[in-house]
Amino acid sequence: MTTTARARVRAELTEEIKAIARRHVAEQGASSLSLRAVTRELGMVSSAVYRYFASRDELLTALIVDAYNTVAAAAEAADATKRRSDTRGRWIATAHAVRDWAKANPEEYALIYGSPVPGYQAPADTIDPALRVSLVPLRIIVDGVANGAITTDERIETTRTVRDDLAQLRSLAAPGVPDSVLSRGLLVWTQVMGAISYELFGHLHNVVHDDDAFFDLQVRQAGRYLLRGAANPSRPARAARGGAATPVMAVPSTRGRGARAAP
Template structure:
């Protein structure tokens, strides 16, 4: 089978797209995601705005690609951490994912803000295409881990608190298709797990723990160890 190599034109286009995204990330690091502007990028590259629009027809298209890439980068790291723990230890896997999530967030605060910070003024995320698929990877992974832990977790969790109508219909449909054995309380547990994974990380990234602790990693490990116990496991958290 003959392998088709990219043409010079295609290579130059790919290089320009990479440069546009790199400059956008630089602007985002300096002033936040709201600072991303195709006109500002064009000025820095010595291009006309019309030329840049030939690569991304709107600012939202560029932002969507940056968010999609960031979700996939995060999911890659979380999946690698998950797969390093045996499949028969779902609570341990969940803790490993949580620790990978924190490491990513504290080393990539600008990307964290892009995904989980204030909404970017005027930006409308697409409801189909690569972005929802990328965002679903992390959500599906968490649901899978909670479903695997549920047989043990339900012995230490209150049951009967939730109904399917308590949750977004699309989320409920997704979970019921992937894990028909998981009850609504399992979905509630997954949302609460996400809240515990995310809460201390957000406080740390935005500087709210600086006056409270000299070792936020230790605090987070303790929280994740307690999370594992809440799933019916004695698994501890490792850095």
């Protein structure tokens, strides 16, 4: 209403600067983003951009915030395609959505989940959007525990400090989720992000060739673990129920036989 013409054109120009910068980042990476190149493309002179962003880092921060929000939106949308009670389906869909976004926007992914570009400071503006992404898997876990899809019989040992951390996280975003499941959830989530980073940053080159199918396998395997936890040690590979701990060294050793095909 009371938006003056100047304010409107300012908002538009700010958005335009971000759009061009985003394209440059997507094309050549964040480290080689040049303010001068952006303003050149806008027909402006380099000093003019400082009316809109105080520094190059501030522009990058704006891009980071946008990136967090778009990947969060993608995750939320994928999550919403499944029935709320379909814990496994929601998990798989969310993980794939994040990876798909990452593969479509690798430089933006690197911008937010790779090494921090400037020094080490994470500006306060970025923590809320960053949190928004993590809330998706957390909600899935909350629902999964509530409807029984996630088993809660696992027991963990840890320090008082970690239990406090988990309690705080529970009170903020994961009501009803016991420590063991909360820790398991963080575990599988960091696994998803680690797998995406490993793939995108080339650490699986020449090892995995069918990236799509491999990620799908990993996400399903991790999902199974998320829902059920680790197998009980007192019921080991042996068929025995009578206790029977794992028979260490009872399996024929395959050491020293060199490379050999396996099942």
